[in-house]
Amino acid sequence: MSVKRLLRHTAWICWKDLLEFSRSKMRVVMLILMPLLMMVMVGFIFPSGSSISHQPVAIANQDLAVDGISFGDRFISQLAAVNNQTGMMDISNATGFDDIKTMIQDGEISGGIIVPANFTSDLLHHKQGSITVMTDQSNPQMSAMMQSVLTAVIEQLGTQVAEYNLNQTYNVSLEDAPAILQPYNVETKGIVPGNPNYFEFVAPGIMAMVVMMSLMTGLPHAISYEKDMGTLDGMLVAPTSRWAIILGKVSSQSIRGLIQGFVILVLAVALFGVAIHGSILLVVLLIMLTVFSFVGLGILITSFADKEETATMVMMTLMFPMMFLSGVFFPIQQMPAFMQTIANFLPLTYAATAMRKVMVLGAGTPAIFTEVLILAVFGIVTLTIAVPMFKKAMSR
Amino acid sequence: MSDIAINASNLTKKFGDFTAVDHVTFQVKTGEIFGLLGPNGAGKSTAIRMLSTLSVPTEGSATVAGFDVKKADGKVREHIGLVSEKMIMYDELTARENLRLFGELYDIPKDVLSKRIAKLLSFVRMEQWADHRIDTFSTGMKQRINVIRALVNQPEILFLDEPTLGLDPQSTAEIRELVRRINIENRTTIILTTHMMAEADMLCDRIGIIDHGKIVALDTPGNLKRSISGTDTTFFEFEIPNLDTNTLMSIKSIGSVKSVVQDDPTHVKVTSSGDDSFDILIDALRKNGAQIRTVRNLEPSLEDVFLRITGHEVRDSVAKSPAPERKHGPPGMRSNKRVR
Numbered sequence: 001m002s003v004k005r006l007l008r009h010t011a012w013i014c015w016k017d018l019l020e021f022s023r024s025k026m027r028v029v030m031l032i033l034m035p036l037l038m039m040v041m042v043g044f045i046f047p048s049g050s051s052i053s054h055q056p057v058a059i060a061n062q063d064l065a066v067d068g069i070s071f072g073d074r075f076i077s078q079l080a081a082v083n084n085q086t087g088m089m090d091i092s093n094a095t096g097f098d099d100i101k102t103m104i105q106d107g108e109i110s111g112g113i114i115v116p117a118n119f120t121s122d123l124l125h126h127k128q129g130s131i132t133v134m135t136d137q138s139n140p141q142m143s144a145m146m147q148s149v150l151t152a153v154i155e156q157l158g159t160q161v162a163e164y165n166l167n168q169t170y171n172v173s174l175e176d177a178p179a180i181l182q183p184y185n186v187e188t189k190g191i192v193p194g195n196p197n198y199f200e201f202v203a204p205g206i207m208a209m210v211v212m213m214s215l216m217t218g219l220p221h222a223i224s225y226e227k228d229m230g231t232l233d234g235m236l237v238a239p240t241s242r243w244a245i246i247l248g249k250v251s252s253q254s255i256r257g258l259i260q261g262f263v264i265l266v267l268a269v270a271l272f273g274v275a276i277h278g279s280i281l282l283v284v285l286l287i288m289l290t291v292f293s294f295v296g297l298g299i300l301i302t303s304f305a306d307k308e309e310t311a312t313m314v315m316m317t318l319m320f321p322m323m324f325l326s327g328v329f330f331p332i333q334q335m336p337a338f339m340q341t342i343a344n345f346l347p348l349t350y351a352a353t354a355m356r357k358v359m360v361l362g363a364g365t366p367a368i369f370t371e372v373l374i375l376a377v378f379g380i381v382t383l384t385i386a387v388p389m390f391k392k393a394m395s396r
Numbered sequence: 397m398s399d400i401a402i403n404a405s406n407l408t409k410k411f412g413d414f415t416a417v418d419h420v421t422f423q424v425k426t427g428e429i430f431g432l433l434g435p436n437g438a439g440k441s442t443a444i445r446m447l448s449t450l451s452v453p454t455e456g457s458a459t460v461a462g463f464d465v466k467k468a469d470g471k472v473r474e475h476i477g478l479v480s481e482k483m484i485m486y487d488e489l490t491a492r493e494n495l496r497l498f499g500e501l502y503d504i505p506k507d508v509l510s511k512r513i514a515k516l517l518s519f520v521r522m523e524q525w526a527d528h529r530i531d532t533f534s535t536g537m538k539q540r541i542n543v544i545r546a547l548v549n550q551p552e553i554l555f556l557d558e559p560t561l562g563l564d565p566q567s568t569a570e571i572r573e574l575v576r577r578i579n580i581e582n583r584t585t586i587i588l589t590t591h592m593m594a595e596a597d598m599l600c601d602r603i604g605i606i607d608h609g610k611i612v613a614l615d616t617p618g619n620l621k622r623s624i625s626g627t628d629t630t631f632f633e634f635e636i637p638n639l640d641t642n643t644l645m646s647i648k649s650i651g652s653v654k655s656v657v658q659d660d661p662t663h664v665k666v667t668s669s670g671d672d673s674f675d676i677l678i679d680a681l682r683k684n685g686a687q688i689r690t691v692r693n694l695e696p697s698l699e700d701v702f703l704r705i706t707g708h709e710v711r712d713s714v715a716k717s718p719a720p721e722r723k724h725g726p727p728g729m730r731s732n733k734r735v736r
Contacts, residue, residue: 005503012500016486016493023488023529230482234545237448238501239473395452 006247009240013248017222018255031256035210035263039272042202042329053087055145056109058094063119071123072115074160075131079113079153088149097132104136111135111146123161200275203268204355205328210264211257211290212348216319218253219298220311228308232394242391246299253298254291261287277362286358286368290351293375296382297347303386303393322348347378398462401426401553401585402447406456409442416442418609419456424587426552429579431600432589433698439609440589441481444557447587448478461552474502477546479556483538484545487531491522491541494530495548502549509548516544520574536567543574547582554578556588560595572599593698603698607706620701629654630673631694632666636686639664643684650676655703662689667700 021027059079063072083089092109094100100112114132123129133146226232235245265283268274276283298315305311324330325339326348332340343349354371357363365372402424409417417439424430432440445451447460449469458465461475478484485494492513499509517523520540530538539559546554556575560568576599578584590596596603597617605613605620613620636643639662648656652670659665666677681688694700 008503009501012497016489016497019493020486020488230480231484231486233450233478233480233482234484234498235501236450237473237476237478238498238549239470239503240501395450 006241006244009244010247010251013235013245014252014255017249017252021252021256031259032263035206035260036267038206038210039199039203039264039267042198042206054090055088055111056092057089057146058092058100058103058109058112060094060096060100060112060114062096062117063115064117064121066120066124069120069124069164071120071129071157071161075115075119075153075157078157078160079149082149082152082156086149088145097134100134104134109136113146113150199268199272200360201331201356202329203264203272203274204359205326205352207261207264207287208290208348208351208355209323209326209328210260211287212294212322212351213319214257214260215250215253215291215294215298216315217312218256219249219295220302220305220308220315222249222253223299223302224305224308224311227394236394242394243387246387246390250291250295250299254288254295257291258287274359276359278358278364282358282365283355286351286355286372289372289375289379290355293347293351293379293382296379296384296386299386299390300382303389322346325349326352328352347375350374399426400424401428402430402458402460402587404443404447404456404458407443407446407453407458408455409439409446409451410454415609417446417453420606420609420611421456422604422611422614424553424585425602426585427579427583428601429575429586429588429599431596431603432587432606433591433593433596433603433702434589434606435591438606440591440606441557443606444478444555444587444589448476448555449473450478474549475552477549477551477554479543479546479554479559481557481561483542485530485538485542488529490527490529491517491533492526494541495545498545499548504549512548512550516547519577520544534567536563536570539563539567539571540574543571543578547578547584550582551584553585553587556586558589558591560590560592568595575599593702597698605702605705607702612705613701617698620698621696624696624701624704629667629669629696631696631700632668632674632677633659633692633694634664634666634681634686634688635662635690636664636681636688637662638685638687643681643686646684647677647680650680652676657703665694667704 059076061072061076063070063075065073080091083091094103094112097114100109100114103109104112112134114134116130116132119129119131131150133150135146223232226235232245236242265276269276297318301314301318302311305314321342325335325343326332326346327343328348332343332349335343350371354368354375357368357371361367400423402422404423405421407417407420408415420439420443432443434440442451446453447458447465449460449465449472452466460472463471463475465472484498486497489497495513495516496509499513504512513526514523517526520543522537522540522544525533525537530541533541543556543559559575560571563571572595575586575588579586588599600617602614602616603620604611613623615623639658644656644658644664647653647664647666650668652668652673654667654669655665656667657665668677670676678688
């Protein structure tokens with residue numbers, strides 16, 4: 001069978017699938033709606049730090065003033081000033097540790113700050129002043145939020161302590177000082193300009209995931225369903241290569257996956273302010289590679305499963321662990337070691353990582369070489385096993 | 397074109413321990429309508445699937461249109477058309493789109509294909525429905541499209557697997573007429589399977605009776621019927637309103653009676669031999685107090701042939717040896733009592 005003939009048959013089978021798909025308006029709407037909902041959903045349930053607001057927080061100021069000076073009071077007024085700008089917290093007062101603990105347990109507050117009695121005296125005697133932060137551990141976002149607020153407060157407080165020390169020790173007023181060295185300074189810097197948000201983290205992974213999902217759910221439908229219905233026999237009894245059937249089915253499913261992938265890409269850029277720092281062409285090529293790496297797995301499962309329902313169930317069972325373990329929603333580094341090991345065996349991990357490297361970090365081909373290699377090898381190995389299995393399953 | 401369209405020799409298909417088709421040997425002559433007759437699960441569909449290259453034989457060999465189904469399956473496919481038990485059509489596409497898709501898979505040039513599709517549609521008087529979706533059609537209309545779909549490549553040999561299954565009487569008659577026209581007008585060799593005796597009798601030039609995977613008889617319908625009626629065997633059907641088990645048992649015990657089949661509470665079919673068999677039967681019935689309302693002397697039917705050859709009636713042989721694909725549904729509904 002000539003290649004030209006193979007490709008022509010492939011195109012016809014692919015066209016048939018897409019034509020059939022397009023005959024239902026509902027399906028076409030869902031094709032676009034699914035990635036849209038996915039993006040909106042993850043965007044709002046996984047907020048970035050700045051989107052938290054009005055969290056109830058109690059402050060216990062036990063600081064004793066020294067010579068009429070209380071850094072504890074200054075800390076609190078500074079905290080209030082920072083909070084006025086961000087509106088993250090609703091501040092109330094508490095007496096101490098036990099009081100805050102009870103309030104957290106009762107659900108009245110999500111966190112507390114304790115300024116100890118010797119805070120001012122420690123600072124004046126060149127010791128480190130310590131502040132205790134208590135958070136509701138059932139709310140993991142709280143500690144990140146408290147930390148970001150306190151960093152800002154302490155940074156500004158540091159300037160004040162420096163001013164005071166200058167004034168007290170050297171009798172130099174602020175106006176006369178040529179420069180002020182702050183006792184500490186916090187600086188966060190990324191490797192690309194701008195502040196990365198959660199969308200930038202999650203969009204590349206979701207793209208890889210949606211491409212995988214549409215292939216993994218689409219292939220069993222496209223092949224097993226036709227087998228159940230008996231229509232596959234029509235193609236099998238025609239003088240066309242089994243390859244044309246496989247390729248035709250795969251390309252129609254890939255086109256659907258690509259459409260969804262691009263919907264996400266466009267939404268991410270247009271609505272959620274995601275900037276693509278790498279080459280768009282590389283992103284497209286990566287999506288295609290992702291398709292390739294999952295095709296073998298899809299065909300393999302389809303060949304093993306006797307019915308469409310079986311195939312769909314097997315796909316679902318494999319898909320969910322992949323979605324959550326592959327670092328699409330949560331960074332792999334946050335997972336326990338054994339989970340990380342599992343993640344390293346999942347092809348989606350590499351697809352998501354490579355996509356993120358290119359889109360968020362602006363990486364070029366050399367930086368994603370390992371991921372590309374692993375995806376390609378995974379695709380080749382699964383296809384090598386899957387195609388003979390498929391041919392055998394078709395001639396039962 | 398040779399005289400032999402299909403040559404199957406020791407064709408066998410096993411699914412695990414179950415033998416669906418058991419060393420079947422037969423030939424189909426070019427231009428004839430050949431029927432494979434047998435109950436569901438007898439192995440008809442499996443035989444068709446092997447001959448149409450959809451299933452690889454476990455043992456034995458077959459040539460179709462002069463090509464080996466194992467070694468030259470691609471060549472075989474170019475010369476055959478298949479109407480399967482399940483319709484090979486996409487419901488959401490139009491009739492024309494379906495025909496076009498399958499035509500393209502046979503590499504028919506575009507203009508030739510367009511003309512051929514138009515001709516096929518008019519052949520089954522479906523021109524005005526060409527651009528309507530299949531799911532808007534009635535079952536009979538669907539089956540007409542399904543049959544011409546198998547003709548897009550102008551096959552020399554057409555396989556029809558239970559072509560009238562599930563159709564109403566009118567559509568059944570239409571499809572049978574269509575099969576005859578395809579055979580006559582296109583000179584297409586047709587091999588069809590059916591579990592309906594009347595259908596095989598009406599359509600086929602020759603019939604192979606298949607039971608439990610084996611061909612148990614093969615001849616023309618006329619010869620098959622003569623083979624059991626040529627002797628002194630006679631067939632009677634009695635209508636007896638007060639028919640009971642004792643009566644049945646007593647006529648069954650008569651030496652010249654070969655088989656007794658009760659069709660419903662008041663009808664019984666009896667096969668017997670000997671010149672005086674009718675008198676003996678009447679005497680036995682009267683002795684038991686049976687009130688005979690009617691009696692008919694029956695022509696032997698293919699059903700009788702099947703009964704005589706296989707020793708059991710045509711019904712799903714599922715109850716005895718379940719085929720792997722047919723696990724669901726009540727096994728072999730027993731609608732009529734059998735006394736032998």
